[in-house]
Amino acid sequence: MAKSNHRSNNKRRSGYRKPSNNLAMGQRRSDSSLEHTPIIELDIDSLSYDGKGIGRLNGRACFVEGSLSGEKVKAQISAANNKRVEAKLIKVLEPSPERVKPKCSVYEQCGGCDLQHLSHNQQIQHKQSIVEQLLCRNACVDDLRWLDPIITSDAGYDYRRKIRLACYYDPSNNQLNIGFRAAKSKKIVAVSECQVMTPQLKSLVQALYQLMGDLHEQLDQPKLLREFAHIECVADQDGQSVCFRLLKPLPTGVMTLLENWAQSQGVSLWLRIADKPLERYQGNLSTTNLDLKNGVKIAYTPEDFLQVNAQVNEAMVASVLQQLDISIDDRVLDLFSGLGNFSLPAAYLAKDVLAVEGIDEMVEKSLENARLNGIDNFSASVQDLFNEEALSWLDQGADKIILDPPRAGAELIAQNIGRTNATKIAYVSCNPQALVRDTKWILEQGYQLESATLLDMFPQTSHIETLVIFSKC
Ligand SMILES: C[S@@+](CC[C@H](N)C(=O)[O-])C[C@H]1O[C@@H](n2cnc3c(N)ncnc32)[C@H](O)[C@@H]1O
Numbered sequence: 001m002a003k004s005n006h007r008s009n010n011k012r013r014s015g016y017r018k019p020s021n022n023l024a025m026g027q028r029r030s031d032s033s034l035e036h037t038p039i040i041e042l043d044i045d046s047l048s049y050d051g052k053g054i055g056r057l058n059g060r061a062c063f064v065e066g067s068l069s070g071e072k073v074k075a076q077i078s079a080a081n082n083k084r085v086e087a088k089l090i091k092v093l094e095p096s097p098e099r100v101k102p103k104c105s106v107y108e109q110c111g112g113c114d115l116q117h118l119s120h121n122q123q124i125q126h127k128q129s130i131v132e133q134l135l136c137r138n139a140c141v142d143d144l145r146w147l148d149p150i151i152t153s154d155a156g157y158d159y160r161r162k163i164r165l166a167c168y169y170d171p172s173n174n175q176l177n178i179g180f181r182a183a184k185s186k187k188i189v190a191v192s193e194c195q196v197m198t199p200q201l202k203s204l205v206q207a208l209y210q211l212m213g214d215l216h217e218q219l220d221q222p223k224l225l226r227e228f229a230h231i232e233c234v235a236d237q238d239g240q241s242v243c244f245r246l247l248k249p250l251p252t253g254v255m256t257l258l259e260n261w262a263q264s265q266g267v268s269l270w271l272r273i274a275d276k277p278l279e280r281y282q283g284n285l286s287t288t289n290l291d292l293k294n295g296v297k298i299a300y301t302p303e304d305f306l307q308v309n310a311q312v313n314e315a316m317v318a319s320v321l322q323q324l325d326i327s328i329d330d331r332v333l334d335l336f337s338g339l340g341n342f343s344l345p346a347a348y349l350a351k352d353v354l355a356v357e358g359i360d361e362m363v364e365k366s367l368e369n370a371r372l373n374g375i376d377n378f379s380a381s382v383q384d385l386f387n388e389e390a391l392s393w394l395d396q397g398a399d400k401i402i403l404d405p406p407r408a409g410a411e412l413i414a415q416n417i418g419r420t421n422a423t424k425i426a427y428v429s430c431n432p433q434a435l436v437r438d439t440k441w442i443l444e445q446g447y448q449l450e451s452a453t454l455l456d457m458f459p460q461t462s463h464i465e466t467l468v469i470f471s472k473c
Contacts, residue, residue, distance in 0.1 A: 051462030111183020156459025409434025418445030
């Protein structure tokens, strides 16, 4: 692919904004909207489930993002009601020994990794204690057996294999912005150096920045760049794929540039134009390997749900299979099954596995994945599991159940899970509040909570992922 030789004197230079980060540790940018609100000094005594420091201010809880338990901070009030106050951190006056310097240069702007200022070990302990407190307070579970957490290596960096980049071309200033959306804002923050991406994803994203910068320079009509809405990227040691989400089709010449780029990088290239179906434009369907006892290949497209942390995912799947103690006589029901991440490895151990999932393309792909792995005791169905009709799957019975719902949890399933007569349930949760609500229902159905494991799926962020195992009383 031809690249511009005139980068330094081209008037339409690509306009990536490289935000500077020359603030002292723990010091925050000033915010002009807060000019007239009170400035306070506050002792922070705990951390909320979403990673904000909490202090007491005149009897009310005061939340300060970016502060840590045990710190004294200077902050400016940004919102208040009868029960709670929100304040913006100005300066950490007395830092916690657990405070660390974030590795990321755009940490302040991005908002993606809201706990990067807390040591990795302490992040894990904090998340575990949040789940423990919630289960104790709201589901009366007080003697919970915690297994060792499943931890991301490399101090919780270099783990993320999948991202979505937002694109916005502003013709008024000929500026092309590509990156993550800033927290609570539509602003786009450039992230070519993002520290939580896998090394493979980092290289892919840098190559994409280069490609888009070259397009910006070379296109006769740069306003064509307005057609780029998002770029989905996946890269791990098994391969890399990219999907451009476009508002309108691009001219053949531009498509050829994208195709040549994908070919030179060894990237599978996908397109979704407006609301048309996803199309594979160049290269093969990517697969990722689950390196378990019976290695499983999972084929995916860049738009599919794929667990972002391959290392923790592999250990999580292994732990679920081991704790469910699946035997050759067992019928396994995998609800919210996606591409078959749990159900395909389970099929090697069980008599048969039924996977149920809401998106029909995912169900199709899980069936293809079963064929790809030579698995013939696997079936899959499309079902909205928030709908009463889902209960028919429970009435068919199962010996072991895997539940891995989205953030909303699986309340309807939890309320009726006793209908299956399953002896063990593995519940993987990405939302502790939904987990606690559903736990109450599952306990009422005659189960006990056997163990819990904190999954370090999203280090540096306040997202909490937990695996809990229930067994029939
Ligand atoms: C957290 S993902 C887990 C996927 C899979 N278990 C895995 O490990 O890759 C949740 C899955 O639930 C599916 N889902 C979301 N809402 C659903 C619904 N109402 N009914 C059925 N499936 C749903 C999503 O499509 C997604 O595949």
